[in-house]
Amino acid sequence: MRTFSLTSFCFLLVRHVSAIGQTTCAVFQSSSQDFTFPVVQNGIATPVFVSPDDWPGVQIAASNFVADIERVTQILPSLSNVSASEGIAKSTTAIIVGTLGQSSLIEQVVNTTNLDVSSIRGLWESFIGQEVANPLPGVDSAYVIIGSDKRGTIFALYDLSEQFGVSPWYWWADVVPTEHSELFLMSSGCSHGEPTVQYRGIFLNDEQPALTNWAQQKYTNLPGLFIGGAMGTETPANASGTGSPFQSEFYSQVFELLLRLKGNYLWPAQWNSAFCVDDPLNQPLADLYGVVMGTSHEEPMMRSIPVEWTLFGDGIWDYDVNAQNIHNFWVLGVERARPYEGVFSIGMRGDGDLPIDAVNPIGTLETIIADQRQIFADIFNTTDVTTIPQMWTLYEEVEGYYEEGLTVPDDVVLLWTDDEHVDMVASPRDYKWVTSTQLSKLYEQLSLCVIRDAVRIWMLNVGDLKPYEREIEFWMALSWDSSVWNPDNVDGFVTAWAQREFKLDTSDAQTVAEVVANLTRYNARRKPELLNTTTYSLVNYREADRVVEAWDTLANVSTKIYNQLASDIQPSFFELVQHPVLASQTLGKMLIFAGQNNLRASQARLSTNELAEQVQELFEKDHDLEVEFHTLLDGKWDHMMDQTHVGYAYWQQPMTNTMPAVNRVQSRKQALPGVMRIIPEGSYGAWPGDDMFDCAQQFNCPAPTVLLDPFNPFGNVYIDVGSGGPVPFTWSATSNVSWLSVSTTNGSQSPSSTENRVFISVSDWSQLDAGSTLAQINFTAVASNQSDLLVPVMVEAQNTLPQVPSDFTGQSLRICFVESSSLGVVSFEAAHFARNTSVAGISWKVLPGLGRTLSSITPWPRDGDNGANFSAGTGPSVEYDFFVVSNITNLTVVTRLSPSLNANGPDRPLAYALQLNSQPIQTSYFIPPDSTPGGEPLAWGALTDSPQT
Template sequence: MLGLLILYITFLSLLNHVNALGQTRCVEFNSSTSNFAVVREGNAAPILLAEDEWPGVQRAASDFADDIQRVTGVRPSLSNSSTSTNAARPIIVGTLGHSALIDQVINTTQMDVSSIQGSWESFMGMEVENPLPDVDSAYVIVGADKRGTIFALYDLSEQFGVSPWYWWADVPVKQHSELFISSSGCAHGPPTVQYRAIFLNDEEPGLTNWALEKFTNGTGAPGTGSPFNRLFYSKLFELLLRMKANHLWPAMWNSAFNVDDPEDKVLADMFGIVMGTSHEEPMMRAIPPEWTLFGQGDWNYTTNSDFIYQFWVNGTKRAKPFESLFTMGMRGNGDEPLGEGTNIALLERVISDQRQILTDVFNGTDITTIPQVWTLYKEVQGYWEDGMPAPDDMALLWSDDNWGNIRRFPIESERNRSGGSGVYYHVDYVGDPRDYKWITSSQIPKMYEQLSLAIERDAKRIWVVNVGDLKPCERETEFFLNFGYDSSLWNLTNLDSWVSAWAQRDFGLDEENTAAVVDLVANLTRFNARRKPELLSSDTFSLINYREADTVTNQWDKLVNASTELYNSLPNDTQPAFYQLVHHPIIASANLNKLLITTGQNSMRASQAFLSTNQLADTAVELFEKDFDLEVDYHSLLDGKWDHIMDQTHIGYYYWQQPMTNALTGLARVQARKEALAGVMRVAIEGSLGAMPGDNPNNCADGCALTLDPFDPITNRFIDVGAGGPAPFTFNVSSNVSWLDFSMTQGSISPDHPEQRVWVSVSNWDKLEDGDNLAMITITPTAPNGPELTVGMRRAGAAIPFVARKMEVPGNFSGFVEGGGAIAIEAAHTSRNTSVDGITWSEIPGLGRTLSGITPWPRSGADGRNFSAGDGPSVEYDFFTFDTIQDSGNITVITHVSPSLNANGEDRPLGFAAQVDDLPTQSSYFMPLAEPGQLPDAWNDFVANSIVPVNMTFTGVSPGAHTLKIFMIEPAVVVQRVVIDTGGLKPSYFGPPESACV
């Protein structure tokens, strides 16, 4: 009850913050004696700025006035004033050191601004009495710098009810007749991360095709054809600032930001966006487009350094008037490694020459004050780890593996660099093992787990997230930026409250529906993250074991139904935003999963000679066409506002690169008018790819048995009866025992209804003897014009064996019980949890493929040290076995860990230990070491499956009660699940459902 009360209080708190994601709340919609009226009784407080204020602040103030009008219908006046005004109770906006108006207010009132003075992007606001002549009172907004002032305005706008996504995702503006700000106001100190950026990358076909239609005449810029002009970027810059981002890596593949539109760079600086270029584009030059346009010779610093040097000089001169963050170093043209001849000496020369260019172009400026970054991406990380030095003031940007797993964090000796370090992260990627850029597939809990490590390891200078087309990764993009802006707000226990606040802000939902959205988003991203949609195939999920494929289909159906019900209940003006941010990703992803599972079932039924093969083929074609229908629906939204944004192909990958068109391959059909050689009826049993009667390579020589025990998490079994051709027939189901129940004892099959499923269960386990109880199931068909045929596994006249294995657990045992020859345990479901030195295995809710993950917390506890095997914090799981593998006394413990990398440094590989009872403790350093800058050989499999299975075999185990202990060795290990094989574990993607716990 206490937990529920805490959750309820948390939610009530969120209701008072519904228009903001983590901001200090200072906006109200009802008057009181302690607040300042922005709009009251149809009158709006005028907005005053100094004439010498930053142009970007002037522009943001205009947005601020527009936002007030969007919310209330009343637009305040906006005017410049240097000293005095007759305006009654105005809002005064300005930047320290760049506003004569703010200077006068401070001089007149002695307003204390020491808390933000000289502090990066900080702001404060408060009601001040007599700030100017003839002004009794004003709400004064002061920024420490221009972005501090801009963020202060957008912070209020968001709290008023204007989402950052009001244009980019059509989030409706919340309407209020009156607006008030508390007299004590809002304030925020410096952000956690200094530079917070997105990277538009892999921006074709979706974003490019959309922008060509919406912002150009269809031809794009001369030379590159890029559609990303000032009209596009003005929309993007505003969005970034509303999310409190301050940095951008612009679209690059067929675009050159500084060339495509001469106004782009001027516009960025005016808005207040610090421009950069991607990890492979040095000195503010777009590579490859600018090299294609202006380059001469090879992009090779060994053979063509003179021309490349001048090329970089020109780029630096072009960027000099504007706020920039320079990418240093060099990669090959087209984001490839430099080549076989690359060595550390060459890269040192490259960076030395680039520093000289900065010295010459910024003559008289200390270049250590010019922001620079060297991105340690792929093989470049190897140069650093092999000993290549870098200037201390140059930030190091550590990269993830392109799949959201950060390759390395700064170790202790690297954390005192004056330039600091940061993280380059992906929620979209083009490359091995497959592209993933069609739809959202990143989990916020996983992002938090990795990014919070970056905070702990002091990688806080620069964060960049590769967002691909931006849509449909809106939510995950905002979480990345929001967490970077103020990481102190979010922790293991309140990540769902971030999604709650997001749903409240953008959809204006009540408590019940907000909780529904949190569940929808958690399951959508979990389902898509457990295997990226682009990596799915017809055999990803087992068609025969643990009902895995059926479970996946049912999960998606449930999610679609819940999303559809909520979508249909929303007001018309909210539906477009909900469709883009929640509903379309769900229905499109569900359709893709069902399509591929249906394709797999079609292939299986063809091998089993079922007539239903054709029905499954028809269904697959319908689902394939529905995929395009859903794309058309998205593109038709709001009279085509987002036409082309979902152009990305995603079906029919042949290798890592996107297919040129969606393609459905491999469908099978059987001849509908021809009867199967073995007769009119086909029978397949659960757990087997075989079929009967007749020959099938997967049939058992003596008949495959259906088996069941009372502790199996799947409590029944099934038999599929189907047509083997065009002849209709009826069938009867019977058994030689009374303790079996059937969902039907007779049925009929025809070409229009070619298949039925018969469920088989044990009616009363108490009627059975201990051990194996054998029954025989007989299925007898009768064709109108044919003989009776009794069907067994290979021939007429045999029956289907059913073995009910009755087992009992001592009454004093508590824990997980073997069922179906295995035990499966979600890692969070511990029997005991023991802390050491203040470190405890703690749950990260929602992370991973099935339920959650556990990790030692705090990860920086005990000064970040590791433990010897068996000495560290531990979790325990009590379990009971009836068998060992082939009666050998062996069991295999398979620990499913998240595919984290050895980010603690090569001398601290990730590891944990496990022990069964008092048997010897086993250690696993499960992540193989790799050459500097490289990934382990097995990495593609790890990220494709979103798990690393760690196998440990324990010998000398007798049937009975046992305890498994998992010990911390290194921090940052995340355990999701444990599967114990006692001899009956079957192949599948997830493993068995969680075992019964008594």
């Protein structure tokens, strides 16, 4: 495989923005220096020739190739099927396309010119392309495109189509091709060796309601059509048919997209569909296109479960008691699939994707696999079933069986499951609405697969497909050529993607990359389906307010880009960027505002009602955005956003979107304590009056106190002055000290202006002595026909400058992290270490963009020292210098870790260790030794952090 440096990659992004992460050979003006070959020049297109004996999939791709040239140049090249015996009519130039060992035309070119094809002969899905002089009689020069096999040729054509300016998503995401009047290919051409991953696929799973409803509207349904076994011997138990819309017209679009992305493997929609039954053309059409078919982890032997078993099965789905009927069912599935290219799923799960019901599940599964292997031997008439591609998915309890000793033949691919990618339906909560997976997370996980040589099969659960276009393409780019990508150029992928899809300059494309990075970062902090009204703190660290501000900033930036785009480009930007940004912003703000509404109701604040109105408006806006998506391009994608996402009560989707509960206060009734409400930052309570949060006693509580210190990251604290009812009032704030700065010292509140936020800070810390200094601010409200209302707020300024210890080894206090005594925490990013100590060639590497905020760190290289374990304190380490100014004896350290399994084996379990100064080292294991095989630690379901005291 080729090597690709970051430097050259960046150069190519500038010169050839249509190509993402690939060596390019397409240019748009002739250059004698580059020795270019004309594809379209002076309004004339070079003819394209394919041999009639080449694969049908090559013929289809060649037809799409010339159509792509027309999409870019408005000129359609001729496409001709010409055999070697017929010859090509005299032509100055030609483009000759074909597969080595299949195309007689290519064989003639190779024999005539002695073209060296040794670099691809016998390889998997490889190709070369270059200009060749006098390739055939009557042809002066030709650009010859040769694939090592059928998909090698197909990928060579689609590779050039993308370079010409046609996005793989031109239909599925309405990306407008980039137009050029002329096209050229560098004479030296493009080539590619074997892909990183052999089978690279997507799984259309959990496809209801969105994809199913959309397809039901767009494609003709043919109920009652069945194709059973090799000879059609099955009779459906349910004569009504599947009713599935996923038929050949639908799948032709999926097949083309998959191949344009250089994927080759598909698990079809499953839950109310049966690929081989829904349409008798589905199975042969996949093979015609050149797509390898398979079935999911719970659908062995190329048969759909539960649909086909419901239609054709006899008895219960239990191998211990109904083995012969199930065996016969599988036999017909293999007979039906034998003529076509596929990877067979083996093993078995119980009905409804549950564990099998067996007294001895390991013994039963070993019997099942042995019987399935015998079916292969019988139907394929072979004594060597290792030549038949097979895979077995270690999903949930099945992994436990494997860990407990279940044996699997060595030729069977073990497909390990990872629930961290793009779409999932499972506990604790499914997620399948909008994009919520960071590309940096995909890279981190998949690069581990490459290092461990787990590169036979990669399968991505893409749900409805449509909301995850960018993530699917990055997955395919990594599986096609992992050598191109590294932790530092993931954002470069999105920049190039934005340039290709939206015709943006480099600056705006980088802005889009930042928008995408933040969109997925914010949604990955907590999946949208897992958000609730108190996910983000309503009172601490201004977290909820900062989240709202971040969403608003992101939406404004995205909208600015959207508004400057040409009208024909806006639909694709809306689908791929603008909608997920606005939809996520709307949901996030709605839930936060609902939480604030609930809190303010308990604080007797009139602004409670305003927040209730905003929640209602955002709830309606959520639907408006769905309607806008559905009416885009005359309803092309109607129903694609049908997925519900508001009002989850358990792991499964709600049956309808439900607005979060809100409260209202009586707008015409004054709160019992008076016209004014005082709420200091960090408090759930409010003054004056009784509030359960004002003090432990819950009544007759003292005046509130706010704390200030020089290391508070905000530099101030705030006090909210709110209305307690319909009576307007004016207020003033007076301090008894000169060193206290008050942002606003007076104001007026009324039903039309219910809230005012006052910021308190120390104007000059040098005026204060070390230690604590007290002050008081009196908030006085004046209202007509009422006595003045006074609420004192105590201010404690903690001037706690740290004393640098004599043995401090940091460079200076300025680059260290110092506890804010008023907040009681010191916080820093993983990447902000003071020292990075290498051991055995392993150190800690920053992974930009991964995580909740800035980045993450991981040991690097991943396979350093052959994956050996280190005793705590002896391995590679990072050190952080920080100061704690509070007078405390115990510290609680909270680390945020990405969930990981013991991929190095049970003898080398993953763990991390922490040490504070010279205190004892404390070690935590990701998966404790007593965890159930195949399961996850109980703590994973309850805790997101790992505290160390």
